[in-house]
Amino acid sequence: MLYAGIEAGGTKFVCAVGNGPANILAETRFPTTSPTETIAQAISFFQEQQVLHGKLHSVGIAAFGPLDLNPASSAFGSITTTPKIPWAHFNIMQAVQQALNVPVILDTDVNGAAFGEWRWGAGQGLECLVYLTIGTGVGGGLLINGKLAHGLVHPEMGHILLPHDRSRDPFAGACPYHGDCLEGLAAGPAMEKRWGKRAETLPADHPAWDLEAEYIAKALVNFICTLSPQRLILGGGVMAQPQLFPMVRLKVNQLLNSYVNSSSLLDKELLEGYIVPPGLGNRSGVLGALALAELAE
């Protein structure tokens, strides 16, 4: 079976054809411009691949959102109220389905990444995991009871509210909707506004990282108390700082204060296997899209 995956990001698209991380037949990436132009580029890539390798079975799309994922809705398959105006209310699922005439399955970029990690990465065999990306934004994907979470709309984990001690951190927060929500306090752009420098240029011993680890740890404590996940997988540009993982783990352990009685949280060695980087590196999204394609019928 030949599957296609699209990681449809706000700044770039990644398209791949294959049937798993060990068997990618072709891959391409290009900037996200208008929906018409960007989708046409993806379609022509997949059409070429079909000429070379035969008919695609299906396409999975892991897209920036918010998305309408309700099969009963007339807008099912659309990107809804994004500030990226040309994409607002664009039905990405339908556009791909009509052009290629194969089944298409759509989910959020972060649910896609969570699914990729579950299928081939750091979350294999788990019933419940969270994939959190901390980069230009903060977003979370959730697999629970063996399935991706949708519910009313889909999770928007980047926008949870956290303790914010303004005497320690007077920065008001950068989220246009909520000010000092998780994304407003801890995404890359918030770090840049707070410290006046791009996050990746701050030295490893800069106090920025201790504060950053504190906010991430508080968010993880909330996810642990709300969901009791079996593993937390942290990706995105900010998490590429190697000093962050040990700091986040230590603070999670301290903040929970032995309340949640699981060796995964109480034992410092096991905690290293509980809060982890993505097993697929920065390819969780595109491989997750490919894994979603396997579900399409």
Add this chain to the structure above:
Amino acid sequence: MLYAGIEAGGTKFVCAVGNGPANILAETRFPTTSPTETIAQAISFFQEQQVLHGKLHSVGIAAFGPLDLNPASSAFGSITTTPKIPWAHFNIMQAVQQALNVPVILDTDVNGAAFGEWRWGAGQGLECLVYLTIGTGVGGGLLINGKLAHGLVHPEMGHILLPHDRSRDPFAGACPYHGDCLEGLAAGPAMEKRWGKRAETLPADHPAWDLEAEYIAKALVNFICTLSPQRLILGGGVMAQPQLFPMVRLKVNQLLNSYVNSSSLLDKELLEGYIVPPGLGNRSGVLGALALAELAE
């Protein structure tokens, strides 16, 4: 089929026999004392009922915790690290199973209540709901993708961390583990410590209720962003104050600031059907236990 349910609370046990809210054949309640005495009382009640009505098919238990719900664990079925010392490490599931020799299923009190509301109450037909109780403690049950959530242990929603503006509310919080977590700020005992009076004696226009609604709303915003539930059901003694529901709904709407694009959150009338009291009143727990019994094999 005849089922038994036990709502095993920290202060009282409620036991019922029947097969749904419209067909309860017998019910009893008694204080929670030692495990031996309390379980013996429950067993003798069920044995009498078996004499009158025939063999029970199974027993569901919705118990205070924390619980070990991992079937692969040697302590599966136990209450684990509770501060109620005689109950710590007591295997409640095994005790009932061995005495009655029928299948027994155990879950947390709040997962039980969530399940009761899903089966017969305010959550019927939903794929994802949260049941939150705000009383002497704060706890949450979670049904998602059609099943109760367990994961690593089970949710402990009462212990999420929230913004706490100490200039407005200098109270340090009452949780022995986390200080000003949700339970530490908003449970009945926290209200009593903060205001010097029992919550139910505070008049409806006391500023305590505005602050209480604020903390509850912030918690709900976090659950909405993390889980995208299709409904939030709020029970417990504190929520018996009728003025709280409209205040909580309004604050949730304001805090989300139209970010989550669902009419359930944007439309004030639909919001009344989204954040709701329990459909089973204060019987979600015992009826939930009965509903759990239906799952036991």
